Amino acid sequence: MNLHEYQARALLKAVGIPMFEGDVASTPTEAEAIARRIGGTVVIKAQVHAGGRGKAGGVKLARNPSEAADEAAKILGMTIKGLTVHRVLVVPAAEIATESYVGLIMDRETQRPVYMVSSAGGVDIEEVAAKTPEKIVRLPVDPTSGLFPHQALRLAFVLYRDFAQVKAAAKIMEQLYEAFVSNGASLAEINPLVTTPDGRVLALDAKIVIDDNELFWRPDLGVLRDDSAEEPSEAAARRANLSFIKLDGNVGCVVNGAGLAMATMDLVKYYGGEPANFLDIGGSSSPEKVINALKIITADPHVKAILFNIFGGITRTDDVANGIVAATRQFKVDVPIVIRLTGTNEVEAIRILEGVGMRALSDMDQAVQQVVQLARAAA
Amino acid sequence: MSIFVDRSTRLIVQGITGREGSFHSRQMLEYGTALVAGVTPGKGGQTFEGKVPVFNTVEEAVRTTGANASVIYVPPMAAGAAVVEAADAGVPLIVCITEGIPVMHMSRAMPFVRGRGVRLIGPNCPGLIAPGVRAKVGIIPGNICTPGRVGMVSRSGTLTYEVVNHLTRAGIGQSTCVGIGGDPIIGTNFIDCLRAFQEDPETDAIVVIGEIGGTDEQNAAACVKAEITKPVVGFIAGQTAPKGRRMGHAGAIISGSSGTAEEKLAAFEAAGIAIMRRPVDVVEQLRKHL
Incomplete structure (x- = not known):
């Protein structure tokens, strides 16, 4: 979850980082x-x-x-x-003497928080990283012991010569680490960290990204989410516990599992279609999730055909079938639906669908080809 | 044969009395896995399905039953601690199925796990299955697998099932299928699995299923080029994904230039890995290279 600058500032202020x-x-x-x-x-x-x-x-x-x-x-x-x-x-609009970059990110490679600091701040840090990587100093922090004082000092010495400023920056390094850990952040960044002509060290701009997995047990952070900053259909999907991303195509996709959902989008493209969305209904299924998924997808006027691609494992395919039937009773779905399902309880699922005159395919390629054709015919 | 599990595997289920834990424990028992104990704090002394003893701690379960593997189904907020508990009890193979664990919890658990020298698979993974020895540790459906000589390693769940299903229907069996998980911080990676398959005398070819985000597939490609002599077939999901968006898995984030499908496919090709454009292509590619 991305925080706004003013929200990030409040979290940094709470740990004592000096700011204008x-x-x-x-x-x-x-x-x-x-x-x-x-x-x-x-x-x-x-x-x-x-x-x-x-x-x-x-x-x-x-x-x-x-x-x-x-x-x-x-x-x-x-x-x-x-x-x-x-x-x-x-x-x-304060007067500024120098600008530096200070960032703390959860790094997959070292599996720990990594500090990145550079005296070349205030500009696009990704460009600095690409063109002059030697200007960025990296320091992995052991999450079990935290940031040691000598590490904070070492980072600060990368930025400043004046010892008063070094001490001030070292304190900010420790405070930023505290804010990172206590807020379950995956990124905490001060860009730029500035010095004023009279020698003070302050954070001018802040960016914090919270690990979504923290929100479940941290309602205090959850309230910082700004729904208006999201695509409305994506906000609705999140509230319905669906993982959804809107795209520009016309083939709506409902899939269980993120990997299979991406592979389904790829296959739609492979057969000449354009996916309208990424949608993962997740592992444990319920008819209600399917209803919500269909509501969100059919709200997009660009969608000309919908594909269900369900490989039952934990997900019970009969749950999905029940959801499709219930949804089509609740509201009118104006576009054709192609259903592919296989796996857990598929015999029951096919019986449920056939009971209302719907068909289910068992082959993914066949289903994708069919839905691409239907979308093309309707476009 | 198989990797990581075999006929001597004796399994504990952490969270055996929970909703997910009990459902999948029944399936693992049905498949033939030697499930010797369950752990749920406060429910020690009970039995699961009338035959599996439940203990309060992993330490007690290991001491009493001689278990040498554990699979974790406990809720996200307690799962990182469950991994540490299993490692502390000296369980050599720990498989964490739980999805949604805060990354900081895993970051703190990993130094301890590595310090104990135990193998962690996951978290946020479907686990592994070795059809030839009837060992299923996790949630991969047993009925779509069949014994054979292809090793499979994947970051996904249901996409793995899709590919395995194509293999089984074409009569190509599997030695072991491992789902390593889609989280930013995981225990066992592609390279660990590739090396184990390379050493396994009963695996003839390897299928690698990757996805966008991170550099694990590029590292895997480098390993294949340098160390793996068996044929390798590969797939990357997310070729049509928009940049910078998270697609369900925390792992599937494309940032900058490291992590796109094109980059990963190019690395695969440069390493001599045969590319599957579609999941169904796994059959043709394996037949060509076996």
Whole structure:
């Protein structure tokens, strides 16, 4: 789960990381009040889950409170990469001496949190990593013992010469590690970490991604989710416990298992079709999940045909069959449905479907070819 | 023969009294797995299905029954601790089926598991099955498998079933099918399985089923090139996946240039792995190379 910048700032502030003061506003009046409190020139930043906010006109300078209101009015409600801006962050336009990068990521390769720091901050860190990897210092942290003081110091010495600044940065390294662990993050980033002309070290921008698996037992983090920052059909799917991603094609896909779902999309493409979505109904099935899946897929007007591809293991194919029958009774499905199912309780599933005049195929290739043809005929 | 499990495998089920644990324990018993004990804290002294003793701790279960493998079905928040408990009891093979374990829990468990020198398969995996010795540890349906000489290793669940099903229907049996799991942090990886299949005298060819995200398939390809003399057939799921999106598995994240299907397929091809464009192609590719 991605957090907005203002939410990430709050988590970093909670562990004591120094930052310029600033606050979030959802109206121009609120933005004006914050700008007045801060005093001087401020920056108004759109809070959306999209990169390139500046280029899209979502980051503006305002020299006084009334300008802050004007700029906020322009940014609030604007669309950046398909996402509507509902909030802006107002922070001072402070003078900056240096910019560095500090990131902490859960690394698959070493299976532990890895610190990455670079004095080449403020720019695209991926570009630095690609072109001049020697400018990024990496340090894996043993999660059982945590970040040792000497490791924090070593990271800080990569960034600064002045010992007062080194000590300040080392403290921030320890605090960021604490925020990473205590919030179950898979990424925590300060970019840039800045120094001011008078020598202070502060976090200017923050990005935090929370491991979705933590949310189950951390309702305090779950409330930070911003539904309006997601594709509406994807938010609906998540609430129905379905793993769903909307795509641009016209063949709707309902599959059990992420690997099989991806292989199904690939096969649709292989036979000349375009998948409309990725949808994994998960392991344990229930007729209700199937109903929700069909609701979400049929809401997309581009979908011309729907494919069910179910390989029963834990998933009982009769549950899926019951779900299909129940859904088609609850609401009208205007597009043709091709059903492929095999595995656990398939005899029962076929009987259920035949009872309402539906057919089930047992072969994946045959089913995909059929649904691609139907979608093409309807397009 | 088989890898990781054989006729001497004596299995514990952690979470045997739970909904998933009890369902799959019955299936494992039915298949013929030597399921010798269950563990559920607080339910020690009970018996499962009238024949499998239930213990409070893994240590007690191992001491009493001489078990040498454990499969974990406990809920996500307790599963990382269950892995550590099994490792602490010295269980040499631990298979964790549980999906949804916080990555930090696994990150903390792994140094301990490695320190004990035990093998962990998973988490978030379907487990493994060796049809020739009737050993099923996990949730792979037994009825779609048949004994034979093809080794299979996969990051997926149901996609593995799809490919195994094609093999079985074509009369090509399997020595062992291993699902290594789709999480960012897993115990046993492709390379561990490739090496074990290479050493297994009763495996003649290997099928590798990968997916987008991470670099495990690229590492596997490098291993095949350097060490594996048996024919290898490979598949990558997610060729049509949009970049930067998570597709169910935490593992299936494409970030930057490392992790796309094209990159993985190119690595496979460069290593001499025969590419399956569709799951059904596994049959033709194996016949060509066997």
